[in-house]
Amino acid sequence: MGAARKVRVAVVFGGRSAEHAVSCASAGLVLGAIDRDRYDVVPIGIARDGRWMLTSGDPARLALTSNAEPSVESVATPGVSVTPATGPGGGLVFSGPASVPPELGEVDVVLPLLHGTFGEDGTIQGLLEMAGIKYAGAGVLASAAGMDKEYMKLLFAARGLPIGPYVVVRDRDWGAAPSSLERKRVLDEIAELGWPVFVKPARGGSSIGTSRVDTPDDLEAAIEEARRYDRKVLVETAIPGAEIECAVLEGLDGGAPEASVPGMIVVDPHATWYDFEAKYLAAESRMEIPAPIPVDAAERVRALASAAFDAIGCEGLARVDFFYTTSGEVLVNEINTMPGMTPTSGFPMMWAASGLALPELIDRIITTALAKR
Secondary structure, eight states, X not given: OOOOOOEEEEEEEEOSSTTHHXXXXXXXXXXXXXXXXXEEEEEEEEOTTSOEEEEOOOGGGGOOOSSOOOOHHHHEEEEEXXXXXXXXXXXXXXXXXXXXXXXXXXXXEEEEEOOSTTTSSSHHHHHXXXXXXXXXXXXXXXXXXXXXXXXXXXXXXXXXXXXXXXXXXXXXXHOSSTTOHHHHHHHHHHHTTOSSEEEEETTOOTTTTOEEEOSGGGHHHHHHHHHTTOSSEEEEEOOOEEEEEEEEEOOGGGOOOEEOOOEEEEOOTTSSSSOHHHHHTOTTOXXXXXXXXXXXXXXXXXXXXXXXXXXXXXXXXXXXXEEEETTSOEEEEEEESSOOOSTTOHHHHHHHHTTOOHHHHHHHHHHHHHTOO
């Protein structure tokens, strides 16, 4: 009798969002750490135009640096396209040279390392459900709620979680002209938050399209910049204090979610705030793990991280971001249902500090995904 086939994992990355390069970098770290003795890995990239394709699994070609941003197109296998099959049996269909074995599409689970729209917002999750393919991470509803910062905050508030003040700027509220009554009302409402504020796309990530605004003079330009990425914009009060992160995993065998040791973001001193450059490219940005906050505050962070995970009905994994204020209060900022897995990302580092090395962390995520009905 032949040896049993290894679990086949399709690592899907790239995508159509502005976070394409970050997704590629996440895939690079995971492809380099996943246990090849346990898993048969199929790297699949989604190009910026939405095409699915078989790619190289070489982690070195997916590194994000100050000189180059990785892309699916640069690592694609020529002539091989991939299509999710929604008929009986589901799976993935590979089209291309005869040298590509058709059984490659018989995947057991998809690990969608996709950040932003069309990857983290419930769309690919719905597609995989239609195709009957198990996948890691949050389901359709939790992904959509976690991606939309307005509804995320509404769910947090409904569960009694402490959050900071914010204003939502919808397309219909902004008005067609700077002098419109709608726009004036919104600007007045934002002014009541005080200064500075952060302006961001309501359904975005990696600080892309996000601005720190210190005076009213720069507010409209910041809103227009955010509207380039999403017609709905969130404006939040800048909370004085430390930025704290906590990683969460779905509990095993139906148990309660588990939270990692929290970490604190230390921003490169040459950066004004924690923007894209500071997050992924600045040499002196780092995570201090465990976070240098009082023990009771750290336990509060961990408890609220698990509560936020449950508040949106999350599954698999998430990262929850907090503010630890100068007065000692812990506020929930947001949840990320497919956190970054790059070499500089907090999620894998916090679990490593909690005793779960990256190969074991990936195994844990795959195990909980395979246990889904």
